[in-house]
Amino acid sequence: MKVLIVEDALPLATVYGHHISKAGMVSDHVETGKEALGKLRKGGYSVVLLDLQLPDMNGLKVMETIREEQLPVSVVVVTSSGSIKTAVEAMQGGAYDFLVKPVAEERLVTTVKNAVERETLAEVAAEVQKSTSSSKAHHGFVGSSLAMTAVYRMIESVARSNAAVFVTGESGTGKEVCAEAIHKSSSRAKRPFVPLNCAAIPKDLIESEIFGHVKGAFTGATSDRDGAAARADSGTLFLDEICELELGLQAKLLRFLQSSTVQKVGSDSLKKVDVRIVCATNRNPLEEVEAGRFREDLYYRLHVLPIALPPLRARGADILELARHFLSRFAAEEGKSFDGFSVEAEEILLAHSWPGNVREMQNAIRNLVVLNDGPVIEADMLGMVQMRRPAAGQLSSLTSLPSESIIRPAETGNGDWPRLTLSLGQPFEVLERQIIEATIDACGGSLPKTARTLQVSPSTLYRKKEIWAAQETSEPEETQAAS
Missing domain, CATH: 3.40.50.300 (P-loop containing nucleotide triphosphate hydrolases)
Structure with missing residues (x-):
């Protein structure tokens, strides 16, 4: 597993390479975005340490190409203290993390190691799913989650x-x-x-x-x-x-x-x-x-x-894979011509909690096939098997939601949660921050408790708070520069 250092300042690149070498990792160094993309296309790198200010192109352009070509590498952005807003844009564009110059050795090594571990896990997961999907059968099960x-x-x-x-x-x-x-x-x-x-x-x-x-x-x-x-x-x-x-x-x-x-x-x-x-x-x-x-x-x-x-509710896309499997099987048994499910019907299947798991789905799909004719299972048909339309907050799309939505966190046994009113039509990042900060307040400022409530990693919350603090620090500087 190697790290590619993309930095046009040779002294800095030498320091980064020394720190990475001391940590037991191998690194290569290039000075331009063009050289970086050439190396990355050949493969062999787990992490790219990417400076945003390159002589031939902006580092964000390199990231965009990495994303478009789906190059298997985690990007750690390195930026100067005056470019925090750009670093945030990079995070939104898919960067794993960002470092602010000057970079402390411990911070650099920890971030790169975490990025390497993340990329390794991604490769293992992809390989496991590839080997599973290529097998002829899943031991009698259906699903590749x-x-x-x-x-x-x-x-x-x-x-x-x-x-x-x-x-x-x-x-x-x-x-x-x-x-x-x-x-x-x-x-x-x-x-x-x-x-x-x-x-x-x-x-x-x-x-x-x-x-x-x-x-x-x-x-x-x-x-x-x-x-x-x-x-x-x-x-x-x-x-x-x-x-x-x-x-x-x-x-x-x-x-x-x-x-x-x-x-x-x-x-x-x-x-x-x-x-x-x-x-x-x-x-x-x-x-x-x-x-x-x-x-x-x-x-x-x-x-x-x-x-x-x-449980079935924890198997993600397996829900639709199982539903299509049972639909094909029972349609053949009953002599019916069904081709699949409408988009809205699939939304309902995904939103349903499936307390009876695969057995419940099997019975529900058989019921639908017997009582209806094809070619498509529509959303209205699902009412026959007591599957209600998902609540607005459960849909994968926000297009059908009203302009304002009330979101109430799940009960955790600590009493009633306060209600939070969100106005839609704002960027996702704004809504996300409002939800996280409101939950932190409701949890008495405890990030570990907030992480358990929201079912995310505590490190995710610490990183987001760091980004928000950096944004707030940079905003006055930008306002002053503009004036």
Whole structure:
């Protein structure tokens, strides 16, 4: 990973290069924007340290070209103290950060290192998404978001092991799909995959369902019967809703896991089995342990390789990808001709919270296909499946909003928030600053608390406050110069 220093003053470039070298990084130096673009087009640089006042062109022009050609590099702008306004313009144009001359060594090294790390993460994310999108299947899942890409990688990793897997996630996120994907990706793929929903079986029958029974063990036991554990021998046993098991049965399950032996209800004999355990719950298992509803020793026996499935609302563009997938699938099944969704319908799909996750979407799209004819799912049709139009603040476009909008921050348990009235028709940066500063006031001046409330990084808030302070410092100077 290299840094390109674009600076026409050789003494300054030498100092920057020395600091970067001391920090264990490699740098190259050019004096003009033309040379910089030539180097960047050849690749190999993570960060460009860009002076705005170059002999052949303005540094903002270099940035514009970087953005237009989508060159994979993070830009750190270096500017004189009298050009803060220009630096702010550079930040708005996509710069990662800016430095004011003279630049302290610590500030320079920290900023460049952060920029390198950011570019490295971007490259990893792009590579992960590329490898995921190029694969023929996503283990039975649909979606290529980073959240799901992490799940796919985890599935591939745990499939190589025989250790127990604990899958968590809200109802409808695809926990059984995940369990079956682990099985199919493992060396046990050709052996049985036996799913058992612990919440769907009467409590007095669940032990028999897991371990089996002998004839006469209880009323209705007219013959010997193998349980799920025996049927899954040499394969995978999936115990869904594991937290629904009673404590007494949890003890028997723990004994089974420790000994790998099955004892049928009503029998004294033991049978050795080789079973890979995958379990799942829509609860927080650690909270269940703390509440005394789930054995701690069983939790640690099962919670060896955890996989957390993200809710649909956290999967971004996967929402539309899934919706189109289900629309195509159900249209084919029902003999309907649907081509897709209208723009407004897509807005509604994206704004919906999807409390039932993928299962809710699957049912909703099937309902729409059965009750309507194509070629397009319109916004009005979504009312049939109790999906309301998104509130004005949820739309991706502001064109349909009134000239004034009332925005109320989410409740955080600290009492009611004050109301903030925003007048639209202003630049986004102005509205953003008003929201941030109002939230800081409501949080008693605490930036960490503000960051948690707005769900942004605290460093983002510190950087913005630094930019705003610099703008306010430069404005009187510019006014004085103008007069």
